[in-house]
Amino acid sequence: MTSPPGPREERRIALVESGPGRFTAIDVDEAGRERQWVTVERSVLAEWVRDAERDNPRWIIRSAREIYPGLLSAGARMTRTHDLMLSHAILRDTAAVPHPLPPSSDWTSREPIAEAPALFDVVERAAADPVAEVLDQYRAQRQVIGAAADGRLGLLCAAESAGGLVAEELRAAGLPWDVATHEAILTETLGTRPIAGGLPSRMVELGDRVRELLGDPQLHLDSQPRLLRALHRVGVHAESTGRWELAKYEHPVIEPLLAYKKLSRLLSANGWSWLAEWVHENRFRPVYITGGVVTGRWASSGGGALQVPRSLRPAVRADAGWTLVVADVAQLEPRMLAAMARDEAMATAARGADLYAGVVESGAVSTREEAKYAVLGAMYGATTGDSGRLVPRLRKVYPRAMGLVDDAARIGEDGGIVSTWLGRSSPRPSDEWNSVQSQATAADADAAEVALARRRARDWGRFTRNFVVQGTAAEWSLIWLAEIRHRLRQLPQALTPAPASGPFAREAHLAFFLHDEVILHVPEECADAAADAVRDAAAVATRRLFGSFPIDVPLDLRIALTAAK
DNA sequence: ATCGTGGGCGCG
């Protein structure tokens, strides 16, 4: 074996499950060339990782999802990783370099993992030489990353890998959840809890009123077709039973029906059975899926983590002696757009806490509400309605920003690929999409085929238009998360432990993440320092992405016992 | 019984 890395060189350790109950740790150089290796038994793996962490290495791992939950519960942390599975997905599809990573099914998760694996679950694999497989893949990935001269793909893979660690740590720590508060909200809203299988009292009352007003005492309100027919019978000729459709009609049944539907949603999505299934020891522990959305946003699995209704936010409550730091970004996506496009006029409008107010000041539109719908319409591709009518005004005032999203839309309509700021690329349109397009250009195409192709092209254009903005916002958020995590490690240990936070019982930690929002659970005495960490991390994220371009990314941040607004 | 699909609605 060659000599160990010199003092100034970053240590890189590939950690591979090389056999039953056995791991191999290989020191490699930047290009992935092997220096030396050692085998580590599972029983001492966590201890070994803790020791090696003193060198601040970058761990090369197949996947944080596989290896990290077990390490966390055994008391080990990884500070930095290169996550081969997450990076594979980025590098395989990127259009930022001429030769992306050759796709390999070995490095693609076969199906979404519904549950996090148990402690060091052995994942069945047919690899003859798992060490060589990992090192080969790492070398291939380094090559693609190195081909992007500006370093953006490297930054993206590092940020994505950090996200993989954060996702597992969020689950290990859990979101502090006060069951008594949740139950009080349920009782207040839904009425008294049903004894066995029935509906809570307020829903029973509202349901009875609705059935009476519809003249059908047996009507099952959860059946959309039957409800629609009953509405038609009393003269409400709605096309659907959706909230916005029903609101158009004047009839005594509408108000109690909408109220019933609201309560019904709360009961089925976050009622008593949700509480029993998802909250244990005052913690809600959803599974976060890093990179689960094509744009790079996270998805989640189980418990509807990304859809917790605002009405239940008071149930998010810090432990005794602890507090929450709740922060979100105001209008992240249009700010990213202004910076990507180097649109000075839009960046000027974005100065300060309210971008929409700045848009009004620029004279493009006359009210804040108009500004909001114009900006959203620009990013989503609105063509009709008031939002679509306002978008052209923005083209005059912000030609660079609008040019960027309009270009992205046009490329998508033509079947092309668009990329985020750091180089995550949009998927190719499906074979079916392509065949619809080619049929429409054939000599014997009829008007219906042409219209269909046009519609589908516009649909895909709206997707690619939004992809560049949503995806770049996701990149900003990933760096923000990684930088917050890094800074929290520097804070002192808690005076009062929070045992249900597991490995984070004595440390300020991230507890929730939702696209452009974080919740930290921190010891009271650390609250101000943690808040500073969140602000500093945001500034660093902006600078990493956009250098000296002057774009404000202001946070709405508060220190509070609950997450209620 | 079990599965896939679509309506509906929560979140950003």
Place this chain on the structure above:
DNA sequence: AAAGCGCGCCCACGAT
């Protein structure tokens, strides 16, 4: 009020 993007989950319903 604005209807344009991205998700996950519950329920009913029809197909198997």
